[in-house]
Amino acid sequence: MKTIFHVDMDAFFVSVEELFDPSLKGKAVVVGGRPNERGVVSAASYEARKFGVHSALPLRTAYKLCPHAIFVDGHPDRYRDCSQRVFEVLHRFSPQVEMASIDEAYVDMTGTERLHGPPLRAAHTLHEAMRAETQLNCSIGIGTSRLVAKISSDQAKPNGILMVIPGQEARFLAPLDVRKVPGVGKVTERNLNVLGIHKVGDLAKLDESSLESRFGKWGLALAGKARGLDAGGWFDSEVGEDIEPKSISHEHTYNEDTSDSEVLEATLARLSEMVGRRLRENGLHARTLQLKLRYQDFSTITRAHTLEQPTQVDTEIFEEIRALFRKNWRAGRKVRLLGVHAASFEAAGPQLDLLGESKHERWEQALAAADRLRDKYGESAVSLASGMRGRFRERTHENPAGLPGKPK
Amino acid sequence: MEFTVSKNDLVRELGLSQGVVEKKTTIPILSNVLIEAQGDRIILTATDLELGIRCTCPAKVKKEGAGTVPAKRLLDYTRLLPDADLNLRFLENHWASITCGRSRTKMAGMSRESFPELPQMPEALTEIPVGLLASMISRTSFAISMEESRFTLNGALLLLGSAGITMVATDGHRLAYVESPMPANGNLTPGFRALVPKKAMGEIVKLAEQSAPELKLVFAGDDNHLFFKFGERLLITRKLTGNFPDYERVLPKDNTNVAKLKKEEIRSAIERVAQFADERSRAIRVQFGQGEVRVFSSSVETGESEESVPGEYVGPDLEIGFNAQYLLDFLRAIQQDDVSFALKDQKSAGELRPGSEETKDHYRYVVMPMRI
Numbered sequence: 001m002k003t004i005f006h007v008d009m010d011a012f013f014v015s016v017e018e019l020f021d022p023s024l025k026g027k028a029v030v031v032g033g034r035p036n037e038r039g040v041v042s043a044a045s046y047e048a049r050k051f052g053v054h055s056a057l058p059l060r061t062a063y064k065l066c067p068h069a070i071f072v073d074g075h076p077d078r079y080r081d082c083s084q085r086v087f088e089v090l091h092r093f094s095p096q097v098e099m100a101s102i103d104e105a106y107v108d109m110t111g112t113e114r115l116h117g118p119p120l121r122a123a124h125t126l127h128e129a130m131r132a133e134t135q136l137n138c139s140i141g142i143g144t145s146r147l148v149a150k151i152s153s154d155q156a157k158p159n160g161i162l163m164v165i166p167g168q169e170a171r172f173l174a175p176l177d178v179r180k181v182p183g184v185g186k187v188t189e190r191n192l193n194v195l196g197i198h199k200v201g202d203l204a205k206l207d208e209s210s211l212e213s214r215f216g217k218w219g220l221a222l223a224g225k226a227r228g229l230d231a232g233g234w235f236d237s238e239v240g241e242d243i244e245p246k247s248i249s250h251e252h253t254y255n256e257d258t259s260d261s262e263v264l265e266a267t268l269a270r271l272s273e274m275v276g277r278r279l280r281e282n283g284l285h286a287r288t289l290q291l292k293l294r295y296q297d298f299s300t301i302t303r304a305h306t307l308e309q310p311t312q313v314d315t316e317i318f319e320e321i322r323a324l325f326r327k328n329w330r331a332g333r334k335v336r337l338l339g340v341h342a343a344s345f346e347a348a349g350p351q352l353d354l355l356g357e358s359k360h361e362r363w364e365q366a367l368a369a370a371d372r373l374r375d376k377y378g379e380s381a382v383s384l385a386s387g388m389r390g391r392f393r394e395r396t397h398e399n400p401a402g403l404p405g406k407p408k
Numbered sequence: 409m410e411f412t413v414s415k416n417d418l419v420r421e422l423g424l425s426q427g428v429v430e431k432k433t434t435i436p437i438l439s440n441v442l443i444e445a446q447g448d449r450i451i452l453t454a455t456d457l458e459l460g461i462r463c464t465c466p467a468k469v470k471k472e473g474a475g476t477v478p479a480k481r482l483l484d485y486t487r488l489l490p491d492a493d494l495n496l497r498f499l500e501n502h503w504a505s506i507t508c509g510r511s512r513t514k515m516a517g518m519s520r521e522s523f524p525e526l527p528q529m530p531e532a533l534t535e536i537p538v539g540l541l542a543s544m545i546s547r548t549s550f551a552i553s554m555e556e557s558r559f560t561l562n563g564a565l566l567l568l569g570s571a572g573i574t575m576v577a578t579d580g581h582r583l584a585y586v587e588s589p590m591p592a593n594g595n596l597t598p599g600f601r602a603l604v605p606k607k608a609m610g611e612i613v614k615l616a617e618q619s620a621p622e623l624k625l626v627f628a629g630d631d632n633h634l635f636f637k638f639g640e641r642l643l644i645t646r647k648l649t650g651n652f653p654d655y656e657r658v659l660p661k662d663n664t665n666v667a668k669l670k671k672e673e674i675r676s677a678i679e680r681v682a683q684f685a686d687e688r689s690r691a692i693r694v695q696f697g698q699g700e701v702r703v704f705s706s707s708v709e710t711g712e713s714e715e716s717v718p719g720e721y722v723g724p725d726l727e728i729g730f731n732a733q734y735l736l737d738f739l740r741a742i743q744q745d746d747v748s749f750a751l752k753d754q755k756s757a758g759e760l761r762p763g764s765e766e767t768k769d770h771y772r773y774v775v776m777p778m779r780i
Binding site for chain 2: 346
């Protein structure tokens, strides 16, 4: 039987901002941008949450709900640094740590009793260590599966520890809303509600075959989840197990729609660079590149191109994306959003180059050096000159590139 | 405007314009063919703004004039008509009225005013034997890059000098080079250099197939265009702009390890073995050793295969990875029975040539290896 901790940092982005500006403590704080900007709330302090502000809410709506809140820009570099420190603390407790996002992690504590004591004591020690070393609060859920650990950390918030005793999973889950089950979103919730299923207990009473006939494979996973088992998609893997990504993409929404081709191409250069960076971090070469273009009226096109040779070099990605852009953008039309998407991953392209080998190799070396600079000084330490005008403040994201111990 | 023309003449000349007319309908007039009736003939013109073609047909012109109709629809329809004379008349509303035997059709057309003007052919630079140019194209065009973003590689380099004619194409991984002596008979000093787009090369081959092989085409160029005149038929293409890579730098100079093989044997061996190569990379391994060349493939999904081909080889044992498609493109393009592989090592470009000595021209094919 497994012992899994789910460690979830409390109001992570806000708490990190408080470290840098203690005057924010105890106030309604919204991280994500200015109240009149496009974009969404990345995180809200507990005080702001009382007014109904939550993450993913448009900033302008947040301002209406809570006009007295202090709106601060996100600082992705700070969060990455703190996340790294969180990881280091966790890693002392178990070698099996998987950052599920920037502010939460699964820690497989199975077999650590002789080292750290029984789970609750280990959790207490971990909680204290986290506070002492990062000045940040976290909540810890303990269960026999990641699913139960995750749900219990949610119940433990803020700044608490909750353990579901082995064997009691179903009883613990039964009174909770189905929406609490990871993977159940709006749509599944609605579908279940139509069937009269509102609580996890209702779901557990159904037999697997009727769920399967209605929801297919996902139904089987649901049946397992209702009993507190890890089932379906990512939950089928072990903590820390590598899952290869199927695609990597970055998007940018302009604060003000633009038809300035220089700005648009600079943004594409910047996005290509971000995609290239993540390809290299994951040791992948992409054969298919896709441009996403959303006009002011929200009409959206995607155009893909398959390369003769897979690449992870920023300039090569940008050249393809720019060619797609020039071919497909209706010049003069204002653009709201641009995105660069890479897929069809392979190992290094084995074909040697006849003409530009030295150029390609020189880029690879230059980018490797640039990546080391970014590791040390932050993502904006170096960039392509063509992307300079396309610089934008990186949106605070729960799943940024390069989480330690995170499946890539 | 009104004229009468033989249906077969019209179908033949219209067929030549089909590769040129714009397939996308972003600018509708570009899907149309311009028909001009003058004197004792009609002139058919089509263009996609990159490429243009002008053909003529003898005709009985009742009333001179011009109009345009969709090129593909006109061809599709006239092809189905009986082999007889066809009468075409443009009406006031730009529609074309076509009668042939018992068939009567009115086809929607557009005014000729919106049809783009093609550039005028300048003074001729030289004449090129049609068969020679077509054979140079078919030996190089497969090496042109399909990557649209590498626009200077989306065509071939054409060099005309007093010594002869040279064509070079590359996609950055392999390069095909043909040089042929051609008696100078025009104003070719200091020499002429231009990038010919791939689409134009395809049309030149089609026009060559419709011409007598001994015909000499008249070649001319201005700042932006190239002109190829096959008798009464004229093909005009915009030049590709940009710098073609310095190909002379990549032509190997010290590939001293040489294998001589029978083309049919090595070609069919590679064709079979390549069935089990990775589908995307098409990688095969080729081992060069005393008395034989061995070809290997393996793929996790499909299996593995190997074959050996007897041949002369002078040099140390070598194993090199190649894209099977790249080798086959060359082996399928040559007429000769023998082929030679000149190699240096695992990481340097290999060079393939038709093996027999008595070739009229100089054909070289350079391929970069794959990492194995």
